[in-house]
Amino acid sequence: MRHSGTESARIAVAGNGSAPHVRRMGLLVLVATFGGLLFGYDTGVVNGALGPMRIDLGLTAMTEGLAVSILIFGAALGALGGGYMADRIGRRRNILYLSVLFILGTVGAACAPDWQVLSLFRFILGLAVGGASTTVPIYLAECAPAAQRGGLVTRNELMIVFGQFAAFVINALIYNIWGAHPGVWRYMLVIAVLPAIALLLGMLRMPPSPRWLSATGRHDEALEVLRSIRSAEEALEEHHELRSLRPSNPQDQALWREPWVRRLIRIGVGLGICQQLTGINAVMYYGTQLLQDAGFSAGAAIIANILNGVASLAGISAGLLVMNRVNRRWLLLGGFGLIAVLHVLVGLAALWMPDTALKPFVVMSLVAGFVFIMQGSVGPLVWLLLAEIFPLKIRSFAMGVCVFALWVANGMLTFAFPPLVAGLGIGPTFFLFAAIALGAWIFVWRAVPETRGVSLEKVEAGFRDGSL
Incomplete structure (x- = not known):
């Protein structure tokens, strides 16, 4: 088979992991995804610190x-x-400001003398977590080559999952060493200040998003950034595509009235809500309590809960291997389908298995299987699609709207899960999750388009003209 000059250059570069632009892109991904690590640690640490x-x-x-x-x-x-600030001041600068919030919130929460101060600084941490959940995937998507975008953006989800896993392991270690100390939870919380400082120092050396620069009319600066993270030929080719973008202006807000943009908002909001209401964060926040309800002792439950972290990490690692090889739609459909089956199995085991020593291990294994499938498919794909589908001029804020809906669904689930389990039991609660997963499968089948291997500019053009 013959290749064009551009294709040959890409193939040569793909095999050359030591090329300066490849190393630069790898460093950019590593530094930016410390935001994901903090997202995961700060949401997972309460599981054992509570x-x-x-x-x-x-x-x-x-x-x-x-x-x-x-x-x-x-x-x-x-x-x-x-999302609003990332569109206004740029993705990189917004991540820098968020790193300061992470440091402030972490230190404040760890030193809190009472629940009021603790709640204040956890709210500040929440602002940082939400801002990072919107900005980091977009920054990665706008810097990544189209052919590698799925894998590179999904590394943020890998770091989120690793952050939660690290929280579970660190909680278990600290609790078993210093559990008798009344302030042991403070040690669990304060550890997060280290990656927050790494994010701040690292982002000072990272470039702005080339697409954000082009959207603001700074095409020469965008080319310089592209030259640092692409081969010379790829940089010129991508810069030519970006030159077609006109600078942002107030009239861009009219995009919100376009039917195709409203369709994208519906898709994004639907994906965010479906991802959360399958129950993943009920397991990640209340996994220890869930395992106690299944039959483990308190001490055994906090150790057994590490399995959920292992399953989560294994799932996202498996997802990274297939993300650029399998179409987004089919992976989502397969994920939601398997999640529905596993939820039914959890419900059946909780309801009909006799109360023997085996029962909690069966429930634990099925829940870990759900976590594995979720983090290998639906979890990272929703974040990836939200970073891909919106037009550049409103990308961050549009994603912010969808992630707002995602976090509201997360909050509703966090409130509802304990009384659901207390009132209905584990079995009926997971039957409800199975019904939601089935509804999500139907939604994906009817509404979600395919974006794998397509540049962000072509994705936008496809939605605009109705071909996607």
């Missing part, structure tokens, strides 16, 4: 619920504000 925190601060059921959920509602607002 028990000691309850005793040390004298939390009631109400103040405990507020301390857990306020981060989520802060994240919803942070997603909206972060």
Whole structure:
């Protein structure tokens, strides 16, 4: 088979991992995804810190619920504000500001003398988490080559999952070493300041998004950035495509009235809500309590909960291997279908298995299977699609709107899960999750288009003319 000059250059570069622009792109991804690591750690650490925190601060059921959920509602607002700011001041600068919020929120929460101060700084952490959940995937998508975009953007989800796994492991280690100390939860929280500082220092050396630069009319600067993360030929070719973009102006807000943009918002909001209501964060936030309800002792549950972190990490690692090889739609459909089956199996095991020593291990294994499938398909794909489908001029804010809906759904689930399990039991609760997964499968089949291997500019053109 013969290749064009451009194709040959790409093939040569793809095999040359030591090329300066390849190393630069790899460093950019590593640094930016510290935002994902903080997202994962700050949402997962409460899973093990809540028990000691309850005793040390004298939390009631109400103040405990507020301390857990306020981060989520802060994240919803942070997603909206972060999306707006990323369009206004740029993706890189917004991540820098978010890193400062991560540091402030982490130190403040770890030093909190009472639940009021704790809630205030967890709200600040929520703003940072929500802003990062919107801005980091877009920054990666706009810097990544089209052929590698799926894998590179999904590395942020890998870091989110690794952050949650790290929280589970660190919680278990600290609890088993210093569990008798009344302030042991403070050690669990404060560790997150280290990746927050790494994010701040690292982003000072990273370039702005070339697509954001082009959208603001700074084409020469965009070319310089492209030359640092692409081969010379690829940089010129991509820059030529970006030159066709006109600078942003106030009339761009008229895009919100376009039917094809409203369709994208519906798709994005639907994907965000479907991702959350399958129950993944109920497991990641309340996994220890869920395992106790299944039959484990308190000490065994906090250790067994590490399996959910392992399954999550294994799932996202498997997802990275197939992300650029399998169409987005088929991976989503397969993911939601398997999730529905596993939820039914969890429900059946919880309801009909006899209360023997085996039962909690069966429930734990099925829940871990759900986590594996979720993090290998639906979890990263939703974040990837949200970073891909919106037009450049409103990309960050449009994604912020969808991520706002995602975080609101997350908050509703966080509030509803404990009373659901208390009132209905594990079995009926997971049957409800299975019904939601089935509805999500139908939604994806009818509404979600395919974007794999298509440049962001061609994705936008395809939605505009109705070919996608």
